[in-house]
Amino acid sequence: MRVCKSRxxxxxxxxxxxxxxxxxxxxxxxxxxxxxxxxEGERYNQYRILRGVKNxxxxxxxxxxxxMQEEGMGEITNPSDVLISEREDALSRFLHRL
Numbered sequence: 436m437r438v439c440k441s442r443x444x445x446x447x448x449x450x451x452x453x454x455x456x457x458x459x460x461x462x463x464x465x466x467x468x469x470x471x472x473x474x475e476g477e478r479y480n481q482y483r484i485l486r487g488v489k490n491x492x493x494x495x496x497x498x499x500x501x502x503m504q505e506e507g508m509g510e511i512t513n514p515s516d517v518l519i520s521e522r523e524d525a526l527s528r529f530l531h532r533l
Contacts, residue, residue: 448464458471465489469490470490470492471489472487481503482501482511483500483503484498484501485498
């Protein structure tokens with residue numbers, strides 16, 4: 436940390452999250468960083484959510500929604516469209532079963 440701060444080097448530390456949703460290991464990891472981000476998603480689902488849990492310099496009330504594509508993870512610029520279409524698809528499947 437001392438070297439990174441003295442040379443203005445951006446450092447990304449990747450930690451593990453437990454089944455309960457907590458950062459594994461000592462809490463010192465969470466306290467020594469400026470930002471904690473969770474990348475959430477199911478293995479076989481194409482969508483991922485990037486959620487800010489801690490941000491020393493601003494709000495954590497924002498999320499980013501991404502889609503897994505052939506080229507990698509791409510931004511979804513209008514998440515409402517995706518969420519509404521998913522809901523409509525689920526409703527139509529439910530009604531079809533009736």
